Amino acid sequence: MTELWNALPLVIQILLKITAILLPLLGLVAYYTLAERKVIGYMQVRIGPNRVGWRGVLQPIADAVKLVMKEIIIPTKADKTLFLMAPMLAIAPAMAVWAVFPFDEGLVLADINAGLLYILALSSLGVYGIIIAGWASNSRYALLGAMRSAAQMVAYEIAMGFALVGVLVAAGSLNLGAIVAAQQGGLFSWFWLPLLPLFGVYLISGVAETNRAPFDVAEGESEIVAGFHVEYSGMGFAVFFLAEYANMILISALTALLFFGGWLSPLPQVWVDGVFLLDDGFHWLLLKTLFFMYLLLWLRATFPRYRYDQIMRLGWKVFIPITIVWILVVALAVVYKLPPWWSV
Amino acid sequence: MGFEKFLFYLFALITLWAAGMVVSRRNPVHAVLFLVLAFVSSAALWILMEAEFLGIVLILVYVGAVMVLFLFVVMMLDVDIAALRAGFIDYLPLGLLIAGIMAIEIFLIVGPANFGLHAFPAPAPAGTDLNNTRELGLLLYTVYVYPVEIASVILLVAIIAAIRLTLRRRPDNKYVDPARQVRVKKGPDRIRLVKMASETPVPVVAPALEKESDE
Numbered sequence: 186m187t188e189l190w191n192a193l194p195l196v197i198q199i200l201l202k203i204t205a206i207l208l209p210l211l212g213l214v215a216y217y218t219l220a221e222r223k224v225i226g227y228m229q230v231r232i233g234p235n236r237v238g239w240r241g242v243l244q245p246i247a248d249a250v251k252l253v254m255k256e257i258i259i260p261t262k263a264d265k266t267l268f269l270m271a272p273m274l275a276i277a278p279a280m281a282v283w284a285v286f287p288f289d290e291g292l293v294l295a296d297i298n299a300g301l302l303y304i305l306a307l308s309s310l311g312v313y314g315i316i317i318a319g320w321a322s323n324s325r326y327a328l329l330g331a332m333r334s335a336a337q338m339v340a341y342e343i344a345m346g347f348a349l350v351g352v353l354v355a356a357g358s359l360n361l362g363a364i365v366a367a368q369q370g371g372l373f374s375w376f377w378l379p380l381l382p383l384f385g386v387y388l389i390s391g392v393a394e395t396n397r398a399p400f401d402v403a404e405g406e407s408e409i410v411a412g413f414h415v416e417y418s419g420m421g422f423a424v425f426f427l428a429e430y431a432n433m434i435l436i437s438a439l440t441a442l443l444f445f446g447g448w449l450s451p452l453p454q455v456w457v458d459g460v461f462l463l464d465d466g467f468h469w470l471l472l473k474t475l476f477f478m479y480l481l482l483w484l485r486a487t488f489p490r491y492r493y494d495q496i497m498r499l500g501w502k503v504f505i506p507i508t509i510v511w512i513l514v515v516a517l518a519v520v521y522k523l524p525p526w527w528s529v
Numbered sequence: 530m531g532f533e534k535f536l537f538y539l540f541a542l543i544t545l546w547a548a549g550m551v552v553s554r555r556n557p558v559h560a561v562l563f564l565v566l567a568f569v570s571s572a573a574l575w576i577l578m579e580a581e582f583l584g585i586v587l588i589l590v591y592v593g594a595v596m597v598l599f600l601f602v603v604m605m606l607d608v609d610i611a612a613l614r615a616g617f618i619d620y621l622p623l624g625l626l627i628a629g630i631m632a633i634e635i636f637l638i639v640g641p642a643n644f645g646l647h648a649f650p651a652p653a654p655a656g657t658d659l660n661n662t663r664e665l666g667l668l669l670y671t672v673y674v675y676p677v678e679i680a681s682v683i684l685l686v687a688i689i690a691a692i693r694l695t696l697r698r699r700p701d702n703k704y705v706d707p708a709r710q711v712r713v714k715k716g717p718d719r720i721r722l723v724k725m726a727s728e729t730p731v732p733v734v735a736p737a738l739e740k741e742s743d744e
Binding site: 336 | 592
């Protein structure tokens with residue numbers, strides 16, 4: 186089997202690896218939409234979709250078929266090229282980010298030194314899809330949604346970037362594998378504890394970055410219909426949807442990786458060494474990621490939408506000062522080798 | 530080496546084409562988007578030169594933040610492109626003169642005499658183990674620490690000045706104080722009950738008069 190793999194040309198190997206990452210990801214996105222409807226349904230004492238397949242398990246497939254069959258309408262006065270390019274600009278960074286994401290010890294497509302920076306840079310490109318979609322549609326609602334979203338994303342990107350600076354100070358590396366390795370040692374040596382304020386800021390900024398409730402003013406239905414994608418139909422709309430959910434999964438997975446030890450087991454290494462399923466492994470990362478994905482849905486079912494000025498205040502006046510102060514604290518702790526985490 | 534050369538020429542061509550489109554497009558939003566393309570392909574050129582930190586930071590800072598704000602402003606403005614082009618022929622000689630001087634200056638510095646392979650031999654490619662970010666950080670905070678600190682202080686002054694310029698309190702400006710909002714308690718802060726005498730009955734208006742006032 187290994188000989189067969191090694192005999193393949195490098196390009197084919199890389200393409201196979203990309204497929205092995207993207208196919209499960211897209212499947213997860215499809216079923217995340219179903220999970221969202223089901224989870225929020227149960228939280229609101231409804232049943233949720235239950236018509237297609239057993240208890241509605243085929244609902245995402247039915248939705249996809251419906252969206253593919255629909256006509257793509259291009260508004261008469263829209264900027265046609267940009268209108269068609271915008272969904273691609275939204276989904277391309279959301280997919281490309283996964284190139285540097287490590288799923289287990291050494292199990293990564295491109296193990297680059299500046300992995301964290303790469304993720305930050307690519308996720309900051311996602312905003313172009315939204316802005317261009319809003320502008321190219323030549324619609325007031327869409328433009329308003331795009332403007333709100335751009336302002337919000339720029340504001341929270343700074344807080345998010347600073348939170349990640351805290352992580353890289355703590356780990357001493359920009360490489361994602363090395364960041365996980367720096368958290369070795371069980372539940373209490375993961376970074377969520379020494380970086381608790383940064384963890385909170387990162388998670389909330391992540392929700393804001395993906396334009397999810399309670400920060401979904403970019404598509405506030407009650408004010409601007411649907412925001413930036415109001416003029417899109419069929420697959421154009423579906424691609425925006427895919428990008429948004431892929432980004433949500435990315436935020437959950439990154440939270441698990443940067444603050445919750447990624448594939449590390451929560452139990453101390455001496456207890457679980459070699460024990461099946463208790464030892465470190467991809468299943469721990471999956472479990473943590475699924476928990477944060479659930480948390481995002483939970484948030485949506487729980488909180489009402491923020492007011493626009495409150496969003497801006499929270500981003501600029503609360504989160505950025507918190508992160509700056511905590512970066513200083515972490516830097517001091519690292520320099521003076523604060524015991525349980527940086528004693529070595 | 531062959532493929533790398535091909536990539537270099539590809540990205541260099543894209544950069545030049547995009548830069549040309551920035552100045553020649555009629556639509557300002559398109560021009561800004563071409564500028565974004567020029568930034569992205571120059572980041573690709575930097576990554577080809579093994580400066581991946583600089584390349585990624587170029588995308589992160591310029592494409593991800595600065596150009597987004599730029600696009601934001603350009604979309605809100607109603608730029609009259611005809612008015613901007615009105616004096617094109619009048620200014621053409623002056624523009625060509627300045628462009629010519631700049632071209633000569635650039636040629637004097639990076640022309641083949643000073644910048645050929647004999648003056649700057651191609652550096653040996655560093656291994657994949659070299660941590661670009663770390664090397665850059667070590668240089669910036671040891672050898673070049675004073676320039677870095679001075680530049681950052683100048684930037685800080687600029688930030689403060691820019692924020693100060695936007696702080697013009699208008700007397701009719703309404704804003705909320707979140708601290709006071711949070712401090713509101715359930716009882717007398719929210720609702721105030723006022724004791725007052727019941728309303729005096731409204732005097733009955735004659736029907737004829739009412740009809741007239743309806744008009």
